[in-house]
Amino acid sequence: MKSQAQLRDIVNLPPLVDKQTFRNAMSTLAAAVNVVTTDGPGGRAGFTATAVCSVCDEPPTLLVCLNRGSSVYNVFSRNDVLCVNTLADHQSELSNRFGGKSPMAERFAAAEWGQSVTGAPVLEDALINFDCYIRKRVNVGTHEILFCEIASVRQRDEAGSLVYFGRGYHQLKLPA
Ligand SMILES: NC(=O)c1ccc[n+]([C@@H]2O[C@H](COP(=O)([O-])OP(=O)(O)OC[C@H]3O[C@@H](n4cnc5c(N)ncnc54)[C@H](O)[C@@H]3O)[C@@H](O)[C@H]2O)c1
Numbered sequence: 001m002k003s004q005a006q007l008r009d010i011v012n013l014p015p016l017v018d019k020q021t022f023r024n025a026m027s028t029l030a031a032a033v034n035v036v037t038t039d040g041p042g043g044r045a046g047f048t049a050t051a052v053c054s055v056c057d058e059p060p061t062l063l064v065c066l067n068r069g070s071s072v073y074n075v076f077s078r079n080d081v082l083c084v085n086t087l088a089d090h091q092s093e094l095s096n097r098f099g100g101k102s103p104m105a106e107r108f109a110a111a112e113w114g115q116s117v118t119g120a121p122v123l124e125d126a127l128i129n130f131d132c133y134i135r136k137r138v139n140v141g142t143h144e145i146l147f148c149e150i151a152s153v154r155q156r157d158e159a160g161s162l163v164y165f166g167r168g169y170h171q172l173k174l175p176a
């Protein structure tokens with residue numbers, strides 16, 4: 001007898017929770033704000049992402065959830081590297097630039113970018129840069145989950161963090 005979870009993979013059952021309930025709840029799951037960038041055979045692209053988290057430290061691995069309907073999906077699907085640039089507390093404008101309908105050139109023109117081990121664009125004044133190789137891709141619903149092995153890390157200790165909570169940006173400072 002297949003479990004309810006297994007059954008859901010086979011038939012297109014109605015969702016157990018409606019989308020708005022889900023979004024309202026998720027809007028209060030505070031998260032760091034990241035600009036995720038890539039470059040390679042598919043070209044250069046970047047998007048704002050809060051659905052980013054640590055997976056494990058053996059080997060150091062993180063995941064990024066990417067909506068397959070977004071304009072950047074095709075580029076990310078053809079490259080095998082990305083950089084998670086975790087934004088510092090003063091970079092909410094850059095988050096909006098990468099998080100909406102701006103043309104890609106305008107997104108990258110708004111900041112300074114350096115070179116990385118993998119070739120993915122590294123945001124010079126980000127709080128953290130996680131330069132990664134994409135190792136595994138899993139489709140779940142409308143999104144693709146990218147499991148990424150971290151090739152190099154650059155961390156700035158003096159900046160605060162940009163946090164997204166309640167559909168707005170907030171600044172977190174390290175204790176003095
Ligand atoms: N994981 C994602 O794809 C994701 C996460 C955050 C924001 N967004 C995008 O930013 C827009 C603005 O978000 P907002 O927080 O200001 O208000 P909102 O009410 O649209 O979304 C509230 C929260 O629901 C979640 N969410 C929204 N759309 C989602 C999606 N398609 N897939 C997975 N989770 C989703 C996110 O955690 C988001 O912060 C959203 O409509 C969405 O397009 C997408």
Ligand SMILES: Cc1cc2c(cc1C)N(C[C@H](O)[C@H](O)[C@H](O)COP(=O)(O)O)c1[nH]c(=O)[nH]c(=O)c1N2
Nearest residue numbers: 047048049050051065066067070071098099100101
């Ligand atoms: C604060 C915030 C947080 C997120 C987003 C937006 C914003 C404003 N977006 C949406 C994503 O950035 C946007 O759709 C891309 O820029 C793709 O551009 P188009 O919308 O296709 O032009 C987003 N998209 C996604 O696939 N995964 C994510 O985790 C997030 N998180």
